[in-house]
Amino acid sequence: MLTVHAVTRRYGNDPALEGIDLAFENGVYGLLAPNGAGKTTLLKMLAGLLPPSEGEILYEGESIAALDEKYRMRLGYLPQRFGYYPNDTPRKYMQYLAAIKGMGRKEALERSELLLEAVALGEVKRKKMKTFSGGMIQRVGIAQALLNDPRVLILDEPTGGLDPKERARFRSLLTKLGRERIVILSTHVVSDVESAANEIVLLKNGRVFAKDKPEAICAMLAGKVYETRVSDHEVDTFRQNYPILAERGEAEGWHMRFVAEAESAMPHWELMKPGLEDVFLYVYRDGERQTAKQRLFPGELAGVREEGVQI
Amino acid sequence: MKTIAHGSVNSYGRSKLSLVWLEFKKLFMPKRIGFAALVLLLGGLWLYPFHVLYPGSEFKNWNTAIAVDMEAKYGDQISAAEAEQFKQSLAPKIAEADAYIRSTPAFAKANLDSYERYIKRSGMADGGTMPLWRIIQAGPARDLFAELQASFEWIDYYEDNYSNTVGMNEKEKERVAEIRSREWVSVLPTDFLNNYNSVNLLNRLAIAAMLITSLLVMHIHIGDRRSGLGEIQAASKSGVKGLFRIKIGAALLAGTFVAAVLFVVLLLAYRFSGTWSLMGADISRKGGGFFWYDMSFLQYMCVTYAAVVALCWIAALLTVFFSSVAPNYIVLAGAVALTLILFFEGDYFLNPMLNNILSVGLGRGPFQTFIELAVLLAISSGLLYVAWKRESRRIGW
Numbered sequence: 001m002l003t004v005h006a007v008t009r010r011y012g013n014d015p016a017l018e019g020i021d022l023a024f025e026n027g028v029y030g031l032l033a034p035n036g037a038g039k040t041t042l043l044k045m046l047a048g049l050l051p052p053s054e055g056e057i058l059y060e061g062e063s064i065a066a067l068d069e070k071y072r073m074r075l076g077y078l079p080q081r082f083g084y085y086p087n088d089t090p091r092k093y094m095q096y097l098a099a100i101k102g103m104g105r106k107e108a109l110e111r112s113e114l115l116l117e118a119v120a121l122g123e124v125k126r127k128k129m130k131t132f133s134g135g136m137i138q139r140v141g142i143a144q145a146l147l148n149d150p151r152v153l154i155l156d157e158p159t160g161g162l163d164p165k166e167r168a169r170f171r172s173l174l175t176k177l178g179r180e181r182i183v184i185l186s187t188h189v190v191s192d193v194e195s196a197a198n199e200i201v202l203l204k205n206g207r208v209f210a211k212d213k214p215e216a217i218c219a220m221l222a223g224k225v226y227e228t229r230v231s232d233h234e235v236d237t238f239r240q241n242y243p244i245l246a247e248r249g250e251a252e253g254w255h256m257r258f259v260a261e262a263e264s265a266m267p268h269w270e271l272m273k274p275g276l277e278d279v280f281l282y283v284y285r286d287g288e289r290q291t292a293k294q295r296l297f298p299g300e301l302a303g304v305r306e307e308g309v310q311i
Numbered sequence: 312m313k314t315i316a317h318g319s320v321n322s323y324g325r326s327k328l329s330l331v332w333l334e335f336k337k338l339f340m341p342k343r344i345g346f347a348a349l350v351l352l353l354g355g356l357w358l359y360p361f362h363v364l365y366p367g368s369e370f371k372n373w374n375t376a377i378a379v380d381m382e383a384k385y386g387d388q389i390s391a392a393e394a395e396q397f398k399q400s401l402a403p404k405i406a407e408a409d410a411y412i413r414s415t416p417a418f419a420k421a422n423l424d425s426y427e428r429y430i431k432r433s434g435m436a437d438g439g440t441m442p443l444w445r446i447i448q449a450g451p452a453r454d455l456f457a458e459l460q461a462s463f464e465w466i467d468y469y470e471d472n473y474s475n476t477v478g479m480n481e482k483e484k485e486r487v488a489e490i491r492s493r494e495w496v497s498v499l500p501t502d503f504l505n506n507y508n509s510v511n512l513l514n515r516l517a518i519a520a521m522l523i524t525s526l527l528v529m530h531i532h533i534g535d536r537r538s539g540l541g542e543i544q545a546a547s548k549s550g551v552k553g554l555f556r557i558k559i560g561a562a563l564l565a566g567t568f569v570a571a572v573l574f575v576v577l578l579l580a581y582r583f584s585g586t587w588s589l590m591g592a593d594i595s596r597k598g599g600g601f602f603w604y605d606m607s608f609l610q611y612m613c614v615t616y617a618a619v620v621a622l623c624w625i626a627a628l629l630t631v632f633f634s635s636v637a638p639n640y641i642v643l644a645g646a647v648a649l650t651l652i653l654f655f656e657g658d659y660f661l662n663p664m665l666n667n668i669l670s671v672g673l674g675r676g677p678f679q680t681f682i683e684l685a686v687l688l689a690i691s692s693g694l695l696y697v698a699w700k701r702e703s704r705r706i707g708w
Contacts, residue, residue, distance in 0.1 A: 047546045069548050077546035083539025087340075099333050102548035144543065154546075 001025050002046065002152055002182050007055035009041055016041045018206045020055070024152075028178035030193025030214075031186040032276075033203040034284045039186035040080055042203070043156045046184060047077045059152070073102060076150030080157045082141045086130035090121055090140045093129065094147060101148040108147070115143040118173070120166075134161030142170065146177070153177060155185040159192050171196040190277040200276065202283060209283060214276055221274035221282060223262050228269045230254045245281045327557065330549065334561035335568075337534075338527045347526045351519060371454070373461035374500040375586055381465075381498050387592035388495035394469050401462050408459055411452045417443055426459065469496050471597040483601075491597045499592035499608055507612065512577070517619045517665065518655050520573050521626035524566045525647050528627050531558050532634040532702075533643055555635075555699050562631045566623030574616055621684045622665070626651070628691035635698040 004022040008015055017038045033039050044050040045057060048064050048071060057064050064071040084093050091112060098108030116125045119139035129137060138161045145153060159167050174196040177183050187193055193200060193214070200217045202209040210217055225245065230238045231253040238244075238256060246257040257272065259282050265271070385393040408426035412418045421443060423429050433440040447456050471491065476484050506512055535541060545551045581587055590609040595602045602611065630647055637643035653661040664683055 044542075047542075048550075049542060049545050069550055069553065072546060072550055073548045075546055077543065079539075079542040079546075081539055082543055083535070083541070085534075085538055085540075096333060096337075097543060097547065099330055100544060100547040100549040100554065105329075148548070 001058075001060060003058040004042075004046070005056050005058060007045065007052040007057060009038075009045060009050065010053045015053075015206055017045075017203075020208055022201065022208060022211060024182045024184060026178065026181055027198035028174050028183045028185070028193075028196050030197035030200045031184060031203065032188070032190065032193065032200055032280055033186070034188055037203045037284075038206050039203060040156055043154050043184065043186055046152075047075060047154050048072060069102075071152075073148065074151040076145035076148060076153040078141045078145040078155045078158050080160075082144075084129050084137070084140070087128055089126050089128055090116055090143070091125040093140065094144060097144045098147050103148060111147055111149070112143070115146050116140075119143045120169070135163055135166055138162055139166065142173075151181050153181055153183045155183070157187055158185055159187060159189060167192065190275075190280050194276045202279075204283060217279055218274050218276055221259060221278055223271065224259050225257065225272045225274040225278050226260055226265060226269040227255065227257045227272050228266070230256050243282055243285055245278050327553075327560075330557045331560035331564060334531070334554075334558055335564045338531065338561060338565050343527055343530065347523045350522065350526060371457070372502065373457045374464065374502045375589070377458065377461050377465055378498050378500045378503065378592075379586060379588055382588045382592065385498070387498045387589070389469070389498055390495050394466070394496070397462075398466060401459065404455060404459055404462075408452065408455055411450075411455070415446065415450075417446050430463070465500065468501060468596065486603060487597075487601055490595045490601060493597075497593040497596040499589055499594060499596060501596070503586070503589060504594055504608070504611075507608075508615070513615060513619065514666065516573055516577060517622050518651075520566075520570045520619055520623045521654065522651060523573075524562075524569045524623045524626045525630045525651060527565050527569065528562045528630040529634055529643060529647060531562055531631055533637060533640065534634075537640075551703055552699070555702055559628070559631055559695065562627035563624050566627035567620055570616070570620040570623040574619075577612075577616075618680060618684060621688065625684075625687045625691050628688070628695055632691070632694040632698045635695075635702055 002024040004020050007017065007020040009017045020042065031039050031042065041050065045052055048068075051065065059067060059071050059074070088096075094112035094116065095108055098112060103111065113122070113125075116122050119142055121136060121139055121143070124132070124136070129140065132140070138158065142155070142158055145155060159170060162170060171192065174183060174185070178196075178198060185193065185197075197214060199211060200214050201211045202217070210220070229250070235247075235254045235256075238254075238258075242256075242258040242260050244256060244258050248255045257278070259278075260269070381389065381393075381397060385397075389397070405426050408429075409424075412426060412429060413424055418424070418429070421432075421439070423432060423443070429440065429443070432438040433444070447453055476487050479487065535544065544554050547554075549557060581590070591607045593605060594608050594611045595605065606614070629650055633643050633646040633650075637646060650661075654665050656662055664687070667680070667683060
């Protein structure tokens with residue numbers, strides 16, 4: 001188990017994260033937040049690259065700082081912007097990283113061959129990486145994170161540059177991996193985690209806004225997501241009155257998806273089943289601050305507390 | 312069957328040394344080796360081993376050539392009888408020189424009819440032999456006169472006509488007395504030792520070795536940092552601190568390797584200049600070339616070359632430091648260049664120190680070089696500690 005206990009991280013006097021309490025067991029965890037919300041800071045702390053200003057992170061009950069290389073031996077990490085030498089082949093690159101991960105020569109070779117095949121790079125493993133597309137490079141990054149068969153796998157925006165087919169393959173891979181290890185991935189692409197993640201963590205204003213199963217997160221907006229058609233002359237007023245989740249211009253007026261309280265619903269509005277993207281868009285809509293939760297969920301959400309989450 | 316989710320990676324068998332080797336190999340990218348070779352070629356540094364040795368008939372070093380001949384005849388320790396025999400063996404050559412002088416009108420005009428009188432005259436301040444010397448140099452007897460001059464120089468050294476102990480302390484005087492009391496004299500010419508020593512060959516080699524080491528090591532941190540490898544490296548088992556140590560090991564290995572390669576080049580230069588037979592000769596002899604310990608020229612080379620290895624380590628450590636702290640390649644190149652220039656040129660701290668370090672002789676205490684190198688190594692290590700702390704703060708705990 002990986003536990004984040006009362007962690008705060010400040011840059012100067014500004015807190016990037018404050019009072020974070022989280023616990024991760026085997027499974028896939030999607031860390032959802034818009035850019036700049038502190039996802040990368042949290043992941044860097046989980047990877048041992050940044051010390052918390054306050055609090056501690058424990059792996060199997062021991063501080064990861066104290067565990068030092070014993071923790072890193074169990075860690076796989078894909079940074080948001082990971083580096084490589086353009087003249088290296090994926091094979092050579094993987095061999096180098098396997099070595100600094102402490103793997104023996106033979107198992108490094110076996111493992112890198114297996115992983116490059118798994119990310120569909122087996123045929124180009126001897127080509128220089130400078131000839132690769134962004135998606136191919138990202139797949140090399142995913143493969144390297146898995147080299148040492150980590151118990152904790154941390155992936156920061158792993159799907160950037162992947163095409164839809166590669167994304168689907170990646171989600172399937174995540175599901176397999178999550179059975180035997182902790183997989184934490186950050187993303188602002190909701191579909192990456194909607195089907196693959198066992199739990200979703202929403203960060204907002206440097207705090208944990210929610211941590212729960214995707215369906216429970218979606219349930220936050222149950223009975224509050226509607227769709228309707230609005231004429232051209234009504235649309236501006238409508239936008240001012242309701243938080244808009246999606247809108248589409250049509251031949252006559254607009255098709256709107258929005259959030260509203262059940263008691264204010266109009267008979268011609270169609271009640272929709274909320275998705276994770278709806279929650280994401282609602283929670284992180286422009287100008288919204290802490291009030292989102294207070295307004296929509298005045299009661300305590302299942303498994304979610306204001307000061308972090310313990311499920 | 313092995314799968315991604317059911318991996319078999321449980322053992323962590325890669326030793327630290329193999330990681331050092333891996334980082335070491337990363338330094339030797341073809342482009343970098345090419346650049347280092349280009350710098351050496353443009354600087355003409357590769358020529359130095361050949362300049363100061365024995366580069367053939369055009370620039371023949373007669374002192375060395377005579378020593379090689381004597382070693383072949385008598386071995387590397389010349390006894391009094393052998394020295395006398397050598398003296399006698401010069402008679403036909405003196406006769407040949409006499410004949411040349413008698414047959415050349417310019418010498419008759421100068422009232423000279425023998426080699427002995429010519430040498431005596433040339434030793435006088437107002438001897439006026441310079442025009443005659445020019446005639447010799449332009450004529451067929453040039454080599455004969457050069458050989459005779461070198462032979463008599465050798466005899467002068469043998470007879471201890473050049474040495475003095477003025478300004479020496481008691482310990483040094485004792486050592487000189489010990490060398491003078493030997494029943495033999497080393498065949499090794501003083502020039503041969505001086506060419507290697509001090510500001511000649513050894514100094515040039517040290518400059519070349521430090522320069523190449525720095526050029527290779529420059530990328531060690533900044534290369535990874537600019538490629539964005541830092542975070543993946545920091546999250547690996549080795550971690551920031553482990554990798555920092557591994558990179559220091561790789562840099563030291565690179566310095567050792569560069570010094571070793573240049574040493575092999577040096578030995579090959581001696582081997583193919585026809586002077587290899589002098590390697591076993593003792594470096595101390597009366598008349599000059601005093602050293603604290605009895606050792607052959609080859610042993611002396613090995614011992615003194617250790618200073619070059621240590622200087623390469625210093626260059627490597629300083630370059631690792633700069634590579635770690637420099638924000639970009641321009642600042643890095645400037646810092647490395649400035650440091651090396653201070654080592655190679657001028658009267659500032661580092662250049663006199665470099666010259667001192669490489670001038671091993673009686674004038675300096677036997678441990679002075681060791682102490683100076685140790686100080687430089689300590690300073691470099693101190694700077695690295697600062698960089699290490701800084702790197703640990705940048706990424707890590």
